[in-house]
Amino acid sequence: MNIILLGPPGAGKGTQAARMETARGMVQLSTGDMLRESVAQATPVGLKAKAVMAAGELVSDAIVSALIGERLDASDRGAIFDGFPRTRAQAEALDLLLTERGRALDHVIELEVDEDALVERITGRFSCCSCGAPYHDKYKLPRDPDTCDICGAHDFKRRPDDKEETVRTRLAEYRAKTAPILPYYEQRGLVRRVDGMAAVDEVTAQIDAILDS
Numbered sequence: 001m002n003i004i005l006l007g008p009p010g011a012g013k014g015t016q017a018a019r020m021e022t023a024r025g026m027v028q029l030s031t032g033d034m035l036r037e038s039v040a041q042a043t044p045v046g047l048k049a050k051a052v053m054a055a056g057e058l059v060s061d062a063i064v065s066a067l068i069g070e071r072l073d074a075s076d077r078g079a080i081f082d083g084f085p086r087t088r089a090q091a092e093a094l095d096l097l098l099t100e101r102g103r104a105l106d107h108v109i110e111l112e113v114d115e116d117a118l119v120e121r122i123t124g125r126f127s128c129c130s131c132g133a134p135y136h137d138k139y140k141l142p143r144d145p146d147t148c149d150i151c152g153a154h155d156f157k158r159r160p161d162d163k164e165e166t167v168r169t170r171l172a173e174y175r176a177k178t179a180p181i182l183p184y185y186e187q188r189g190l191v192r193r194v195d196g197m198a199a200v201d202e203v204t205a206q207i208d209a210i211l212d213s
């Protein structure tokens with residue numbers, strides 16, 4: 001099964017994708033994570049992407065589509081696309097990448113959220129430096145404040161682009177370039193909606209109901 005998790009920054013895509021990886025043996029393909037890794041390693045892609053990401057704008061379609069193609073070649077496990085596609089050109093590129101590999105999309109799951117809540121969600125976000133487990137200052141603290149619930153590590157990190165002014169640009173990019181791709185999938189009957197404002201477990205239950213139907 002191959003699915004897209006679609007929703008604005010902070011909608012909960014990464015949180016739900018991590019759960020689906022564990023529960024279903026699927027693989028999370030997050031272009032944001034891939035780009036952050038490229039920036040950390042100062043690869044040619046990372047050098048091109050760094051300032052664009054810091055400004056909250058979109059990296060070029062060619063770069064992110066190539067990253068996804070490489071990951072699809074590396075694994076034939078069911079894919080959870082997280083943060084990709086973000087433009088109509090990326091949606092078309094994804095169709096081609098899947099078709100070339102004899103694969104297809106099963107669902108596009110839109111996480112519907114109230115935009116006012118997103119700034120708080122994103123500015124409160126942090127994650128484990130070791131395993132990447134996602135946390136939140138208000139909604140999901142580790143059981144022991146200094147220890148990751150999942151792997152027991154003690155270091156946590158925050159993203160440099162999770163500042164309020166950058167978040168506003170990222171939300172504007174979503175509205176202008178990503179939300180308009182929904183009709184592309186709606187006309188193929190692929191879009192399913194879940195309430196992204198519900199508690200994390202409830203969102204997972206709604207996604208499970210779609211995937212198990």
Ligand code: ADP
Binds near residue numbers: 007008010015
């Ligand atoms: P995205 O990958 O869509 O940008 P994340 O999964 O990183 O979003 O979630 C953003 C922040 O909101 C994280 O700190 C996460 O712990 C928190 N979060 C995710 N889902 C929910 C939810 N349903 N209710 C409250 N907080 C949530």
Ligand code: AMP
Binds near residue numbers: 052057061082086170
């Ligand atoms: P994310 O981790 O999905 O919130 O993405 C963080 C940043 O990486 C975005 O604000 C963009 O600058 C860049 N990015 C991630 N995925 C894409 C994509 N599919 N297309 C263009 N830029 C992307």
